[in-house]
Amino acid sequence: MSDPAVIFGGPSPEHDVSILTGLQAAQALGKAGRTVTALYWAKTGDWFSVDPGLEAGAFDGVPHPSGAAPVRFVAATGGGFVTGGRRSRTIEIGAAVNCCHGGPGEDGSLQGALDLAGVRYTGPSQPGAALGMDKLAFGAVVTAAGLPSLPRAPLTAEGAVDFDGPYIVKPRYGGSSIGIDTVADLATARARLGANVHLKAGAVVEPYKPDSFDLNIAVRTWPELQLSAIEKPLRSGSGSEILGYADKYVGGEGMVSAPRELPADIDPALGDRIRAMATRIVELASVRGIARIDFLADGDEIFVNEINTIPGSLAKYLWVEPALGFDRLLVDLLDEAERRPTTHWTTQGADGTALRSAGSIASKLS
Amino acid sequence: MTALAIAVNLVGTALAGLRWLRVAQREHYLPGSASRFALRWWFGLGPNRLLALAVVVGLAGTAVRPFGAVVAGIAIACGPFGLPLRGKAPGPLAWTRRLRTLAAVWAALQAIIIGIGALAGEPALFAALGAALVPVMVDAACAVTEPVEQRLSLKFVDQAKARLQSVRPTVVAITGSYGKTSTKGYVAHLLAPSTTVVASPRSFNNRAGLARAINENLVPGTEVFVAEMGTYGPGEIAELCQWIEPKIGMITAIGPVHLERFGSEDRIVEAKAEIFAKAEVAVLNVDDDRLRALADRLENEGKRVIRCSAADVASMLEGVDAPPGNVACAVAVALELGVPSEDIKDLVKTLPTAANRLARGEGGGGWTILDDTFNSNPAGAARALDALEAAAGEGKRRIVVTPGMVELGPRQHDENAAFARAAATRATDLVVVGHTNRKALLEGAAGRTAAVRTVDSREQAVAWVREQGLGPGDAVLYENDRPDHYP
Numbered sequence: 001m002s003d004p005a006v007i008f009g010g011p012s013p014e015h016d017v018s019i020l021t022g023l024q025a026a027q028a029l030g031k032a033g034r035t036v037t038a039l040y041w042a043k044t045g046d047w048f049s050v051d052p053g054l055e056a057g058a059f060d061g062v063p064h065p066s067g068a069a070p071v072r073f074v075a076a077t078g079g080g081f082v083t084g085g086r087r088s089r090t091i092e093i094g095a096a097v098n099c100c101h102g103g104p105g106e107d108g109s110l111q112g113a114l115d116l117a118g119v120r121y122t123g124p125s126q127p128g129a130a131l132g133m134d135k136l137a138f139g140a141v142v143t144a145a146g147l148p149s150l151p152r153a154p155l156t157a158e159g160a161v162d163f164d165g166p167y168i169v170k171p172r173y174g175g176s177s178i179g180i181d182t183v184a185d186l187a188t189a190r191a192r193l194g195a196n197v198h199l200k201a202g203a204v205v206e207p208y209k210p211d212s213f214d215l216n217i218a219v220r221t222w223p224e225l226q227l228s229a230i231e232k233p234l235r236s237g238s239g240s241e242i243l244g245y246a247d248k249y250v251g252g253e254g255m256v257s258a259p260r261e262l263p264a265d266i267d268p269a270l271g272d273r274i275r276a277m278a279t280r281i282v283e284l285a286s287v288r289g290i291a292r293i294d295f296l297a298d299g300d301e302i303f304v305n306e307i308n309t310i311p312g313s314l315a316k317y318l319w320v321e322p323a324l325g326f327d328r329l330l331v332d333l334l335d336e337a338e339r340r341p342t343t344h345w346t347t348q349g350a351d352g353t354a355l356r357s358a359g360s361i362a363s364k365l366s
Numbered sequence: 367m368t369a370l371a372i373a374v375n376l377v378g379t380a381l382a383g384l385r386w387l388r389v390a391q392r393e394h395y396l397p398g399s400a401s402r403f404a405l406r407w408w409f410g411l412g413p414n415r416l417l418a419l420a421v422v423v424g425l426a427g428t429a430v431r432p433f434g435a436v437v438a439g440i441a442i443a444c445g446p447f448g449l450p451l452r453g454k455a456p457g458p459l460a461w462t463r464r465l466r467t468l469a470a471v472w473a474a475l476q477a478i479i480i481g482i483g484a485l486a487g488e489p490a491l492f493a494a495l496g497a498a499l500v501p502v503m504v505d506a507a508c509a510v511t512e513p514v515e516q517r518l519s520l521k522f523v524d525q526a527k528a529r530l531q532s533v534r535p536t537v538v539a540i541t542g543s544y545g546k547t548s549t550k551g552y553v554a555h556l557l558a559p560s561t562t563v564v565a566s567p568r569s570f571n572n573r574a575g576l577a578r579a580i581n582e583n584l585v586p587g588t589e590v591f592v593a594e595m596g597t598y599g600p601g602e603i604a605e606l607c608q609w610i611e612p613k614i615g616m617i618t619a620i621g622p623v624h625l626e627r628f629g630s631e632d633r634i635v636e637a638k639a640e641i642f643a644k645a646e647v648a649v650l651n652v653d654d655d656r657l658r659a660l661a662d663r664l665e666n667e668g669k670r671v672i673r674c675s676a677a678d679v680a681s682m683l684e685g686v687d688a689p690p691g692n693v694a695c696a697v698a699v700a701l702e703l704g705v706p707s708e709d710i711k712d713l714v715k716t717l718p719t720a721a722n723r724l725a726r727g728e729g730g731g732g733w734t735i736l737d738d739t740f741n742s743n744p745a746g747a748a749r750a751l752d753a754l755e756a757a758a759g760e761g762k763r764r765i766v767v768t769p770g771m772v773e774l775g776p777r778q779h780d781e782n783a784a785f786a787r788a789a790a791t792r793a794t795d796l797v798v799v800g801h802t803n804r805k806a807l808l809e810g811a812a813g814r815t816a817a818v819r820t821v822d823s824r825e826q827a828v829a830w831v832r833e834q835g836l837g838p839g840d841a842v843l844y845e846n847d848r849p850d851h852y853p
Contacts (some may be wrong), residue, residue: 044581044585045580045586063583191706194706195559197559197561197562321522
């Protein structure tokens with residue numbers, strides 16, 4: 001088994017949080033006796049190999065930490081991560097722990113490039129990542145499978161929305177709470193489209209339920225399907241309308257130190273329903289690695305809300321029942337990455353028949 | 367004795383090298399600056415004039431006895447008084463790659479002088495001569511390395527060009543004698559909620575700085591890049607615009623800043639106007655007569671011109687402490703780039719006040735500190751006096767601490783005298799720091815109501831302020847900070 005790599009950073013609004021997750025993973029693997037290559041994906045899109053023992057401060061306010069060695073990422077057969085300089089070589093990687101949150105590291109772009117480069121990686125495959133990042137598509141899949149979910153509609157300048165406000169406006173693609181807003185009516189929601197940079201790629205609206213609360217559960221898919229304890233995240237103040245980015249990430253160790261009730265003090269029957277739905281979603285959304293699935297509870301009702309396919313700190317803090325250490329989670333992730341492929345490309349069927357029976361290309365154009 | 371003379375002068379050469387290399391670094395490695403500052407230091411102050419005399423007499427006496435060279439060497443090692451070896455304000459000597467190259471070339475030049483001395487059979491005389499000529503040798507080294515540095519920076523500029531080509535942001539370029547950095551911040555602030563915007567950080571406003579800013583910060587997906595462009599001479603901004611290609615150009619203000627390098631304010635206007643050569647839209651602060659004339663001219667040439675005035679934004683700026691002319695220019699850019707005017711009105715309320723630019727703080731006893739220590743200019747200084755009056759209570763102490771303003775060329779004396787006149791009329795105390803502008807400031811303050819005192823350094827001024835037993839209602843304005851390579 002070759003040595004693992006940890007990938008973090010990325011041109012994403014969650015670049016900084018990803019660094020925290022990546023450094024935690026690198027150090028945990030180091031403690032578990034593994035030799036880790038830490039690959040930092042800078043905001044500019046450039047790649048660097050950095051010391052896995054760095055602290056977060058080394059990345060603050062600089063394009064890359066001092067001592068970082070530039071690396072080229074070649075998405076081609078025989079490619080991968082190639083060191084620069086005169087004695088250029090491809091870094092041997094058994095599998096890479098993908099710690100990128102949001103943006104191209106979590107939306108399938110990086111996954112597709114790693115597939116093309118032949119680098120094995122943890123977490124969602126390209127299609128799973130793309131589906132998990134698209135709130136509209138994910139909601140549609142869940143609804144089509146008959147699971148309870150809140151109505152969710154694309155927010156556009158013209159298009160109608162067939163449910164009433166108040167609304168939550170969310171970026172259609174985006175892994176965190178960044179860019180989320182509550183608005184009273186559709187006109188205000190539409191005005192946000194031009195004024196909020198995070199909504200440029202697309203936006204969705206959902207009904208805003210002021211009395212609802214979040215319930216989250218993590219799943220992992222290797223060595224077999226396993227569910228974590230259920231958590232109830234707590235909002236920082238009664239004044240905050242939705243669980244904000246600051247509640248989750250600001251104040252130390254990232255998601256690890258956010259306020260929460262764990263395990264959540266809920267009706268056991270509700271817990272069973274959540275676990276059953278989470279198990280369904282693993283199949284529906286092609287979950288691989290560790291994902292966090294967020295539910296919304298409102299009175300007696302429970303709704304599937306979102307999936308986070310590369311959750312902050314890889315949701316390590318949720319594994320209290322059963323109790324699993326971060327090193328155990330990481331070793332299993334790497335094992336899955338090496339043994340459960342993300343692609344099943346095949347050229348069967350492209351046997352030349354179509355080429356042989358074809359006339360001239362010009363005749364097909366007329 | 368000859369050996370001692372050589373040793374003393376080598377030490378003197380090394381110490382002088384540290385001093386004048388730092389001055390060259392502070393003055394952007396412009397050849398000639400070390401010698402110019404050396405003349406100011408050695409022949410400006412009484413004690414330094416005595417030291418300079420010792421150097422001259424020592425050199426002259428060396429022909430008779432090597433002891434003269436010892437005297438000259440000691441004087442060079444010690445002086446000029448007041449010029450720190452490594453410096454603090456605004457920053458210490460930084461051993462960058464460029465400075466290391468410069469130091470190596472300079473050391474080689476010094477070695478040549480020593481070598482000539484050895485060949486000529488006058489080692490002591492030439493060692494002393496070399497020590498005395500350190501500022502000239504530093505300037506020579508600057509001149510020698512300049513073409514090499516140009517070539518080196520090409521690589522980074524090429525990288526930056528490639529990045530601009532691939533990211534393709536709309537570029538907003540901002541220049542002006544002052545207010546560039548804060549206006550850049552305002553533009554970024556107004557655009558940020560609706561647009562992916564990157565601004566060149568701090569004062570990275572020349573070729574190398576902008577190339578670095580682009581290479582390090584222009585992330586994929588950036589829609590707008592706000593570039594601050596500074597200039598020390600004609601042609602510089604034109605060169606920047608060749609490869610940065612701004613769509614929107616802006617001049618915030620014209621003033622007598624760096625006048626000693628330009629010669630006249632008309633030439634400053636011409637140099638700054640280069641920013642519009644390739645731009646589609648020209649944004650100008652037409653409260654300035656010269657910029658209004660420039661706006662007319664550009665319009666005649668067929669350029670789309672947006673005329674901005676403090677009056678445009680006066681109603682928006684209630685309770686916001688920002689120069690309205692700069693805000694007006696920033697608002698014009700935001701409107702041009704499609705930010706809704708209702709959003710702009712809200713965003714103006716939270717404009718960032720850059721550090722050191724009239725930032726407001728509180729002293730230990732509840733008194734107000736107004737910190738305007740960065741890059742002072744006549745218009746900004748007048749505004750700071752307004753702020754001082756507004757901050758202080760009725761009948762309370764209003765203290766102005768200032769070394770005056772520099773780089774104003776032939777107008778430096780008059781501008782400083784005029785500022786001191788205004789300050790000494792409106793404040794209760796005027797503290798003059800350092801020597802560079804002491805004469806002009808004292809002349810301007812003469813016969814006015816404020817109590818005037820002089821100190822040698824900022825530390826002394828701060829200590830004096832602390833002793834005053836200030837309390838609530840009192841206010842202190844720190845106007846401009848003297849870079850410590852100025853006498």
